[in-house]
């Protein structure tokens with residue numbers, strides 16, 4: 403695992419390139435934008451997506467996917483909705499794909515490990531997910547994540563390749579669990595931002611996290627996730643992080659909605675990705691098709707469609723009480 407490719411020159415791809423380089427790997431960062439490639443190679447910076455962080459000299463950027471062919475490991479860090487297209491354009495090779503994006507493909511309703519398996523036939527698949535603001539990871543601040551692969555030997559090999567004291571990877575074989583936690587928490591983080599933007603208070607935030615986690619667990623268990631994975635770093639851990647901080651793009655999108663701005667205007671203005679906005683409609687659709695009750699996820703999907711915050715909130719508070727639990 404000497405040569406590592408990172409596919410995606412956004413904040414998270416750049417931070418993970420730092421992780422790979424710090425682990426002593428020769429690291430190639432693929433970015434679509436020429437400005438990002440130039441700035442990484444010339445200035446050791448990514449001012450577009452991860453400003454004010456000096457990048458490791460072991461990172462080289464490229465705009466040419468063909469250069470990734472000789473790498474031993476690919477970290478896939480594109481926005482979820484672009485993963486299939488980028489992997490299909492990339493050269494065929496059997497290097498393991500470590501998927502680091504969070505989301506559900508909107509048009510197919512598939513989890514990303516299924517998308518990657520279809521787009522990269524023959525390549526082993528693993529997933530990395532957890533509470534990880536890119537700017538903290540890039541600065542080497544202590545962070546812990548879930549690294550999941552059905553083949554636990556593969557998970558161990560990847561963990562060893564990227565290991566360092568401040569980036570702790572907990573190995574799991576629950577791929578669906580690791581992915582579902584990351585995808586669902588992005589939607590719930592938008593709701594967390596609405597609570598903040600509408601000044602609904604700290605009690606409401608705690609209620610949202612607890613009842614949101616019940617929704618995540620209901621959905622996850624219906625799709626093969628294990629409850630202990632959902633209660634771990636990639637589920638509850640990431641939910642708590644992104645429901646508590648404007649460093650989360652999903653939370654800040656929700657905060658704007660809570661303050662009365664139109665979701666469509668907020669989305670049109672942003673260059674960075676708020677995955678929850680793309681996951682919410684497909685998650686609501688999947689939940690409905692499988693008879694899984696997810697009122698907070700439905701509420702976020704409605705808000706993104708332009709429903710009024712007051713009406714959505716009224717609807718949630720008017721729900722008949724039910725026994726607590728999943």
Ligand SMILES: NC(=O)C1=CN([C@@H]2O[C@H](COP(=O)(O)OP(=O)(O)OC[C@H]3O[C@@H](n4cnc5c(N)ncnc54)[C@H](OP(=O)(O)O)[C@@H]3O)[C@@H](O)[C@H]2O)C=CC1
Nearest residue numbers: 411412413414415433434435451484503504535536674675
């Ligand atoms: N930021 C974070 O803290 C974390 C993010 N993640 C996940 O990582 C994934 C990537 O997020 P992040 O790095 O933050 O993204 P950013 O918002 O920082 O950057 C946007 C990224 O999207 C890429 N992009 C835009 N349009 C396309 C396209 N048509 N095809 C391919 N790529 C495109 C950009 O590529 P280009 O540079 O070429 O324009 C850029 O890499 C998401 O799924 C996110 O949920 C997970 C954990 C932490």
Ligand SMILES: O=C(CO)COP(=O)(O)O
Nearest residue numbers: 532533534535650651652
């Ligand atoms: O996934 C993340 C932290 O774990 C980043 O959250 P946002 O995408 O909401 O910024």
